[in-house]
Amino acid sequence: MKIYRNYLLIIILFLIATCKETPTEQTFELNALLTEEMVNDVSLDQGVRADSINLKGGIVWNYAISVPEIHDGEEIPFIIGLHGGPLGSSNGEGYLKCLADPGFRKLNAIIFAPDAGEYYFWDENNYSLILTLIEYAKKYWPIDENKIVVSGYSNGGIATWYFGINFPNIFSAAIPVASRYDYNKKLKIPFFVIHGDYDTTFPLFETQELVNSLKNKGSDIQLFIMEGYNHDIGCDYDYALWQASDWLLDEVW
Numbered sequence: 001m002k003i004y005r006n007y008l009l010i011i012i013l014f015l016i017a018t019c020k021e022t023p024t025e026q027t028f029e030l031n032a033l034l035t036e037e038m039v040n041d042v043s044l045d046q047g048v049r050a051d052s053i054n055l056k057g058g059i060v061w062n063y064a065i066s067v068p069e070i071h072d073g074e075e076i077p078f079i080i081g082l083h084g085g086p087l088g089s090s091n092g093e094g095y096l097k098c099l100a101d102p103g104f105r106k107l108n109a110i111i112f113a114p115d116a117g118e119y120y121f122w123d124e125n126n127y128s129l130i131l132t133l134i135e136y137a138k139k140y141w142p143i144d145e146n147k148i149v150v151s152g153y154s155n156g157g158i159a160t161w162y163f164g165i166n167f168p169n170i171f172s173a174a175i176p177v178a179s180r181y182d183y184n185k186k187l188k189i190p191f192f193v194i195h196g197d198y199d200t201t202f203p204l205f206e207t208q209e210l211v212n213s214l215k216n217k218g219s220d221i222q223l224f225i226m227e228g229y230n231h232d233i234g235c236d237y238d239y240a241l242w243q244a245s246d247w248l249l250d251e252v253w
Helices: 002-021 036-040 092-103 124-140 155-166 204-216 234-252
Strands: 047-054 060-067 076-082 110-114 143-153 173-177 191-196 221-226
Touching: 036 047, 036 124, 047 092, 060 092, 076 092, 076 124, 076 155, 092 110, 092 143, 092 234, 110 124, 124 143, 124 155, 143 155, 143 234, 155 173, 173 234, 191 204, 191 234, 204 221, 221 234
Parallel strands: 076 110, 076 143, 143 173, 173 191, 191 221
Antiparallel strands: 047 060, 060 110
């Protein structure tokens, strides 16, 4: 009986270890508030601007978008950019103009930066809209489905971890900036983690421990430290996004 119990214990420990190595991918249902026609009607004229989509039920979804010059027949990268700020903030336009657009400019990508509104980006009200938009954008927009990236700052960075971990079949890479997360399984997509060494909101050592732990589990993950940077100078992190862009071009794509 003792041998049997020991054997059973070994099996249980093996199953636990196996589960820790394989993230559970979440599924989602298309959000009925957002239709294919709404996404198809989004203007892809070249430039950076703020706009909105009138969802069903009288709901207005505000966003900012950056569209580069697109040649006929060309498929380009697509970046979901997630702003920071407290619950209820609406900073998609500011985040896009000061950080995401200059930081990712060399990628010649469409960057879509939605407002979080009254919910966090990882709340279903937001993540289902974002994922639904991606599904329809793949059908109507000239994007390369193998070059869809999620990136965000602070709370948007936390959401970037959430999207990259739970929906790895959608994104080719994740770039969280100045954020914090708790995770103990092997990542399925590459991560480029950006953090300031003077960040007192989310101390650097916590992110270092997380990145080292995930590396030890075989994850494709890098940590880029911005020396002398604190949490309150988000727009100045564009240099780190230039480095992340090179990483995407040279190592991921």
